[in-house]
Amino acid sequence: EAQVTQNPRYLITVTGKKLTVTCSQNMNHEYMSWYRQDPGLGLRQIYYSMNVEVTDKGDVPEGYKVSRKEKRNFPLILESPSPNQTSLYFCASSLQLRTNTEAFFGQGTRLTVV
Amino acid sequence: AQKITQTQPGMFVQEKEAVTLDCTYDTSDPSYGLFWYKQPSSGEMIFLIYQGSYDQQNATEGRYSLNFQKARKSANLVISASQLGDSAMYFCAMRERWGYQKVTFGTGTKLQVIP
Numbered sequence: 001e002a003q004v005t006q007n008p009r010y011l012i013t014v015t016g017k018k019l020t021v022t023c024s025q026n027m028n029h030e031y032m033s034w035y036r037q038d039p040g041l042g043l044r045q046i047y048y049s050m051n052v053e054v055t056d057k058g059d060v061p062e063g064y065k066v067s068r069k070e071k072r073n074f075p076l077i078l079e080s081p082s083p084n085q086t087s088l089y090f091c092a093s094s095l096q097l098r099t100n101t102e103a104f105f106g107q108g109t110r111l112t113v114v
Numbered sequence: 115a116q117k118i119t120q121t122q123p124g125m126f127v128q129e130k131e132a133v134t135l136d137c138t139y140d141t142s143d144p145s146y147g148l149f150w151y152k153q154p155s156s157g158e159m160i161f162l163i164y165q166g167s168y169d170q171q172n173a174t175e176g177r178y179s180l181n182f183q184k185a186r187k188s189a190n191l192v193i194s195a196s197q198l199g200d201s202a203m204y205f206c207a208m209r210e211r212w213g214y215q216k217v218t219f220g221t222g223t224k225l226q227v228i229p
Contacts (some may be wrong), residue, residue, distance in 0.1 A: 042118075090159060102161040108157045108159075
């Protein structure tokens with residue numbers, strides 16, 4: 001089954017404690033990205049990757065890091081989480097250079113930073 | 115400038131009635147795709163329908179249709195014969211050929227279907 005898998009689904013952590021949210025896709029997609037969803041703001045892109053070892057900032061990259069060492073994985077790293085990073089996070093993947101392909105989304109990770 | 119605008123934060127519709135969710139977009143790229151996603155209360159993002167900028171006909175997928183008016187830069191989602199299970203957040207999104215294939219989302223419309 002084609003899917004994007006994020007883990008964990010729910011996470012409560014304390015300010016400053018480094019965490020990683022994993023994302024893996026099994027569709028051999030080149031393009032992967034991370035979004036955060038906040039009420040009234042829709043989904044905003046954090047980082048994206050066009051292929052292995054190619055990553056770039058989205059609209060709200062501050063406080064986040066990513067890496068793309070393998071095509072299937074695109075982890076999101078919060079080195080020192082803060083309460084304003086409490087949000088619902090989505091990983092998505094799609095074929096590259098195709099405007100007519102939808103983005104496949106993971107199930108979402110609900111993060112709370114206290 | 116907002117690239118995707120959804121002006122209806124919330125809407126109500128009677129069960130079995132049709133409803134239109136508005137979406138306008140802004141781009142100078144001649145090649146782009148427009149998408150609608152549904153997000154039920156469980157949180158997952160469900161792809162509903164796609165419209166390409168060069169498509170001559172409006173897209174349809176079951177009870178969903180996209181009213182694409184290119185000159186007005188609008189891509190409204192029409193849901194026919196609403197069902198209780200249609201109650202959800204709906205997001206309009208655009209993917210441009212330029213801009214590294216980024217998908218830009220609107221702020222969403224919360225639809226509630228009334229029995």
